[in-house]
Amino acid sequence: MTLGLSTPIDLVRPPRIVFGSGTLPAVRDWLKEKGLTRILVVADAFNAGRVDVLGLTGAVEVFGEVKPEPDLPNLEALLARAEAFAPDAVIGFGGGSAMDLAKLAAVLPGSGQTLHEVVGPEKVKAKGAALVQVPTTAGTGSEAGTRALVTDPATQNKLAVQSLHMLADLAVVDPDLTLTVPAAVTAATGVDALAHCVEAYTSRKAHPTIDLYALEGARLVGKYLDRAIKDGSDREARAGLALASLYGGFCLGPVNTTAGHAVAYPLGTRHHIAHGAANALIFPHVLAFNAPAAPEKTALVLEALGLPASSDPATVLEAAHGWCAAIGCEMKLSAYNVPQADLEIMATEAHAIRRLLDNNPRDMSRADILALYQAAF
Known part of the structure; x- marks a missing residue:
């Protein structure tokens, strides 16, 4: 049933993945190296309360209201914050929900595109801010991917956006962040x-x-x-x-x-x-x-x-x-x-x-x- 060895496949990974205990400072070092100073952190309430561990400097805005199953109103609140703040880097700090919303916050603000216009494969025009993904649970693997899912309350369906522009520029997987997961x-x-x-x-x-x-x-x-x-x-x-x-x-x-x-x-x-x-x-x-x-x-x-x-x-x-x-x-x-x-x-x-x-x-x-x-x- 597996496709043959010669069947074409497109393998996409973040250009840099840093993995292992104690690797979290790589986030701060990378931002400094790239000269990125306006940082929007996208997190759930728990992780918003420990943003200090990221060691960020410069102007830092924290959106800490990510829901477990993010819906359109949740995304719209984030995009409004992103539009007003105009970050040059977005950090997804949390589970899959935070990382998915961070992807959209890195591409939609200022693009002239709405979420409904980019649903499906490769409809996003460009990336507006650098994207860093920092998972705090071990489940979704969203840090490595190019998809984001948001629930539309009107239809009760998940809207799936897929775009190479939503690939993380840096993914830092520090398992120590998961030590507190119940x-x-x-x-x-x-x-x-x-x-x-x-x-x-x-x-x-x-x-x-x-x-x-x-x-x-x-x-x-x-x-x-x-x-x-x-x-x-x-x-x-x-x-x-x-x-x-x-x-x-x-x-x-x-x-x-x-x-x-x-x-x-x-x-x-x-x-x-x-x-x-x-x-x-x-x-x-x-x-x-x-x-x-x-x-x-x-x-x-x-x-x-x-x-x-x-x-x-x-x-x-x-x-x-x-x-x-x-x-x-x-x-x-x-x-x-x-x-x-x-x-x-x-x-x-x-x-x-x-x-x-x-x-x-x-x-x-x-x-x-x-x-x-x-x-x-």
């Missing part, structure tokens, strides 16, 4: 990183150049996630997960995710379930559903998680479900107060996300998605 968030974001790797690995667009990162990312999660949940101060485990997240980000650009993310999205847009938690709940079901179309790779994924190899759908579901539950993930939709009456509309919404579902190794009908939600209820 166990439940560590679990959910860890499964998000895992889902990026596994969905890319089993995708119709899967490619040998990315398979390497995808399988190693899954192995890193299998090795380190439980350790980081049990002891948040375990630096080696935190670094392993930060690397898994970065590798997941490498997978997103050229290959991207498949049905798992499509089916998880309505949980976030409609019911405000955190993206990582939504992915964890859906992950075993989609892995099992796809097993007949990708038997060898499914078996390798289970092995990567320390589970017995199998490609039998029932066995895969039981094993992956048990693994997610054992690390503390909530595995029932009903526990999130999702009304059973909403499953039909959610299935319709998920089935419409063709940019992801068309990459799935096995065709997934609306009825299949509904059955999956019912099984997860």
Whole structure:
């Protein structure tokens, strides 16, 4: 199912990635080296409270109101602040939501383009400010990618913008920033990183150049996630997960995710379930559903998680479900107060996300998605 070695693929990475414990000063040094002095930091409330760790000098403006699932009003508030401040550098400091909004803040202000005009691939005209990404969770890998997702409250759908202009000029991945992440968030974001790797690995667009990162990312999660949940101060485990997240980000650009993310999205847009938690709940079901179309790779994924190899759908579901539950993930939709009456509309919404579902190794009908939600209820 993997595309051949000679199939063309476009690999895009930030020109500079600094990785490892204690690397955070690279942000300050790089800004100084480039002569950038008007800095807009885009963060959630928690990270806005510790912006001092970035050691910034010059004029610093902090937008600290990033929501867990950013929507249009959230973005518009940020863009208004950016227009007024006119930064020469934007720093995404937080999880995927902060980094996604930072991408848009680096390209939209002063461009004459609205968000709706740039939705889709490569519609952004130019980058208006330098972009630095500093992840504080190990999940999205957004620091390595060129996509930003924002929820439109009117339609309850995620608007996806993809542009090379939104690639970070510098990504600094310092795992020490994740030492304070609570166990439940560590679990959910860890499964998000895992889902990026596994969905890319089993995708119709899967490619040998990315398979390497995808399988190693899954192995890193299998090795380190439980350790980081049990002891948040375990630096080696935190670094392993930060690397898994970065590798997941490498997978997103050229290959991207498949049905798992499509089916998880309505949980976030409609019911405000955190993206990582939504992915964890859906992950075993989609892995099992796809097993007949990708038997060898499914078996390798289970092995990567320390589970017995199998490609039998029932066995895969039981094993992956048990693994997610054992690390503390909530595995029932009903526990999130999702009304059973909403499953039909959610299935319709998920089935419409063709940019992801068309990459799935096995065709997934609306009825299949509904059955999956019912099984997860």
